[in-house]
Amino acid sequence: MHIDIVTVVPGLLEGPFSHSILKRAEEKGLASVKVHNLRDYATGKQKQVDDYAFGGGAGMVMMIEPIARCLEHLQQQRTYDEIIYMTPDGKTFDQQMANELSLKGNLLILCGHYKGVDERVREKFITREISIGDFVLSGGELAAAVVADAVIRLIPGVLNDETSALTDSFQDGLLAPPVYTRPAEYEGMKVPEVLLSGHQANIETWRFEASVRRTKERRPDLLEGK
Known part of the structure; x- marks a missing residue:
């Protein structure tokens, strides 16, 4: 399995994938996770990825153009089984969904931030929207790490005891x-x-x-x- 994660704060994801089961999964060649900085796909000196919402209101909105450039570039590298958006209004993540996703080959996860993404991103690219609970985080990074952890540990060979995940x-x-x-x-x-x-x-x-x-x-x- 390969998982690409797109975020505006990649530093938040450095820890979860460099320790314990997730690290061992990568060392065994069973799973790999790559974090992509959305600002690498922004233009201008400021590398802007957000702007004010049309119609006013508090909070900034992630712009469609840098996200589109990033996702289209990644789609040229591989075919994704799912392009996932982490959002509080997505379907609640559970063990059944983790089991289902563990059977996939390539996943791309877009982490929301600020007030979320321009709705056209969701309409054009996203195949599945996931929430990890009825609460709001500062961004989707920690939620993406939760999903990746729950999914990767189910891949055969990741856990030392093959029956361990089945008795969770x-x-x-x-x-x-x-x-x-x-x-x-x-x-x-x-x-x-x-x-x-x-x-x-x-x-x-x-x-x-x-x-x-x-x-x-x-x-x-x-x-x-x-």
Whole structure:
């Protein structure tokens, strides 16, 4: 998988992709992420990428021309399965969407900033609009990093344990069950006996029941309609 991310503040994305699982994915040749500075496609001494909104109002709007130059240049390099715009009014990102995107080959993510992009960008280029929640960030960079992380970790071979991603919360519509490690007892708090039994069928039954119980307590909305 290859992901291109277009932003006006590339420095915000330096950290997430140079550590941990995302770094290992690139070292293994399973995924690559490249960050593009939108100002490289702007003209004039100021490298302007935003302007006042027609009709007035507070806040600046990202201009279509530098974005168009950038996206058209990248499209000459490869064919994208999706051109994604990170925006608060997009479809809410969830595990199902992460699973779907993990099957793609090439993704391009445009990070919104200021009051957003000229609407014509969305009409001409964007194939999918994504939000990571009902709140507003200063820009789409952190949201883009969240999406990239959630997607890349699902690619076979990225995680050392191939089954790890399959047992994450939300994969089966439930929250993950409680987990424990050594010591088996700490200040009188004991690990459930079934997890120490070695009886795998009983362990799996316990984990499923614990998942259902935790989901009912914390996210009953996930069980609606089931």
